Amino acid sequence: MQHHTNLIRGGLLAACLSAVAPVAALAADVSIRLGHVLPESHSWHIAASGFADEVNTATDGRVQIEVFPSGQLGSEKEVIEGLQFGSVQAGLIGAGSFQGVEPRMGIIEMPYAWASREQAFAALDGELGAALAGMMEPKGIKVIGWWETGFRNITNNVRPVEKPADLAGLKIRVTPDKVRLATFETLGAEPAPLSFGELYSALQQGLFDAQENPLTIIDSASFYEVQKYVSLSEHIWGAATLTMSKSVWDKISPEDQAVVLAAATAWGEKQRDMVAKASAELIAQLEAKGMEFNEVDKTAFIEAVAPIWESQKDVYGEELLTILDTYRK
Template sequence: MNRFRTMLVVLAIATVVAVAPVQGATFKLGHVLPPAHNWHVAATGFAEEVKAATQGRVEIKVFPNSQLGTETAMIEGLQLGTVEMGLIGGASFQNIEPKLGLEGLPYAFSDHQHAYRVFDGEAGTRLFGLLERKGVKGLAWWENGFRNMTNSKRPINTPDDLKGLKLRVTPDKIRLDTFKALGALPVPMAFAELYSALQQGAVDGQENPLAIIFSS
């Protein structure tokens, strides 16, 4: 069953990294997904464009697979200045700015174009303004697609099919409340722990965009 929301991702940078010095700089950009995922492909392409545009003075090193920590840890690193850049799901910013949970509201967007209009418009600009007050500057919204569920127990064709399923969700209040309301047993968990949790039967299933499911 397709999930009912579009996942948008924040390409963020620590506000302490304002302008690269003329003599050159190297920045770390982290994300939690494998190199086969489109996040990594896009991030490395972004790094190449920055290097070319600055004639090699600015280098961005991309770290996939949670090498710089979970999304929560990377957000803390952005605020402290220990991580310069991150490609991070908008929902993960709810702990420092609850309004960033907008992208995860059930049935908030009718389709991709609707989401683009919202986040590329005034609402997206305002959300980035709120984020900057917390020490993180949003550079761009990236799409991650509508979410889908997989599990080892049964097909999910109606909301009733979710009842009693232990489903891994990202650790944010909106997802937890949504799946509890649908009768599932949501288990908040960092993405890096998901694969082993599925193998060991700690959870029955998970929900993610198809690109993440297939690349992981």
């Protein structure tokens, strides 16, 4: 009889556990490490930290995000690989860095694609952003927000760059991105890829003459200590892609997913405002730190990079290029 009672108790316990299990799974905390390569002083980190705090509070800790700046979780390439495998749960990553897994992501950072930041925001908050996010999901990556890197400008230690011919012979570091390499080869420079974390020391040691980044990064990464000339080329506008591993995203309840998306949008707006405010003040600040600024002949640059657009037509496809063109008019 005792044996029979134990069996009944065991069966009831198992039944109770199985009934509770799905509820427990839903209520389980989802711990997320969010990595990016920029320093703590940059708007990426300030906004990502605000986003994390808001999600942690609004979900009562069901979704817990911790932010790791300065490449602590690896280079952008390594974080992207981690997102695909689920070993890194989230990342704030330059859009162009995703070309290794989805070449069409490069359309955002084509040379002189955007006449203004507002034009780019309209596209990414609209049809272009939706189309690109849809292409990323099968790669195991969920796009939850389009933030901003900003317009990139060329710095170097040799001479002011005012026209494409001034780039001749300059060894310039670029992001590990085929289109970026091709762009600067077309412009007559000598580009080579290097991870962001190694860039300061490479410039300091003279391994590179030049690099290209937005003013906010030139300042926050202290490139003014190792570069002299800033040419306001604004040759590429870059998006920052707030992403999550799809496997992790799918563990979050629909209600909490809505909270995450709302926080990503709200902090994206704040981050964009930070970029605009910083850019307006940075020229004077960087001049005070010893950098020399010059304008460039943008028409000459736009004409010089026309072959890059022609070469990428087949990569992006007619449908995506048509969407892009609706926002560029």
